[in-house]
Amino acid sequence: MSAPAASPWLLRFLAPRHALCDHAISQWHGVGEADTPGEDARCGMYLALAQNDGEKRIVAAAFTAFGPPVVVACADWFCQRLNECTIEDARSLDLRAAEHDLALAPEQRYAALLISDALSAALDNALARPCSNLG
């Protein structure tokens, strides 16, 4: 699919800031993956959490992504939004905000759902770990 030069999702695809390969962190507290039917696209979400005042907060998020450009762009958008979120905040991230911010066309909206699924899996994974593992 061609894209206007200044399309928000295109800019994020060309220069993502939250790719796992660019992250210095090697220990993650929550890891989750999701893929689309036929595995045309897949995403991994990596969460680092810290516990302050009895509440877990995400202090860093990173992604891996294989798929069309919008998958990379959505993963990067979610990772940016997750910073300082509680688990509950993260679970309630609004997909429509991603669609709006990235100017996704209707046929591209599956990408936000894919990342959301990977994020849910990562959050479940983080909650399943003992608190002592949190940095």
Place this chain on the structure above:
Amino acid sequence: MSAARDTIYLDHAATAPLAPGVLDAMQRVLVEAPANPDSSHAPGRAAAQQIDYAAHALADLVNARARDLVWTSGATESINLALKGVAEFAGGEPHIVSVVSEHSATLESLAWQEKRGTRVTRLDIDAHGRMDLDALDAVLADGAALVSVMHVNNETGVIQDIAAIGAICAAHGVALHVDAAQSLGRLPIDVTAMNIALLSVSAHKIGGPKGIGALVVRRRTGLAAQLHGGGQQRGLRSGTLATHQIAGFGAAAAHVTASRDAEQARLGALRDRLWARIARLDGVMRNGAPAQVAPAFLNVSVIGVHGEALRTGLVEGAPGLAVSSGATCSAASGQSSHVLRAMGRTPREAAASIRFSLGLSTDAIQVEQAGARFVAEVERLRSLASAA
């Protein structure tokens, strides 16, 4: 390509920039020969003379007679005229033999005709993209109205052995139509020696203007007109001729006639240099056996990257690469290149394919930049996908 100075243009198989002399020829004809070339008065004859010059330039390039040319709007119209015209002329339920890797202009025209009673046989290709000549020989034993084969594949650049195909067709008394949109100006074409009855060509692939093409219709080839009106061009294609477009086509034909051999050798060397740069990557496969691919073409499949991401990254990144891909969108939805899948590539390999096509504007610096850019983009996308 002044509109995109920062883009490295490696998409000459899609369209080529105007060749030297083409713009001047078109402008001159627009000013000096504006009359209707079918008019019998002096200005009309002056316009007709310009068409005659162009016809000879193009005919000389393929060893045809100038009067055997039918001007069209491009190769798509030429192909439609050839396939539908022969079938209609033959009548009944004609049999047309073609190949699975043809351009959509052929495949869609045949599908359209199939719904109307034409029997169509589509021959397979091998892993190198070549058709099986024994299979052609066998299928022609049943008789056919026409064989239609693309000389140089538009995606891979794979060359079909037209001389051998023409000999088989001649032995069976079957007319051969060749889609030469990608081979005109790149490979020698001799419609007489190759037993070609119908030849479809397009101007903008060789540095001429868009919107003009031709169908060479050799003697004794039965063809029914598909466009009716004033009866121009021996009744085979009505409509006032676009004198300036034809003059541009003629100028482009004259240019490639003079420069083809040296230019194709230059492009072949550049293509090999590009491949050498790209081949340093793991998981990159060249589509089509190198010895059977036209010099200007390089088609590669890449493992470990998504086709749409690769294409978008190359086209939209900096510097941008103007390249094409047979992949429409998604490997999972089966929309990847029908040509590469017919050659045995997986849907994902076919989707993650890029066609580089070099031309007159390509130089060694561009090739080095394009190779480096391609390698960097593949490595970037693989890194984004990797958890290692």
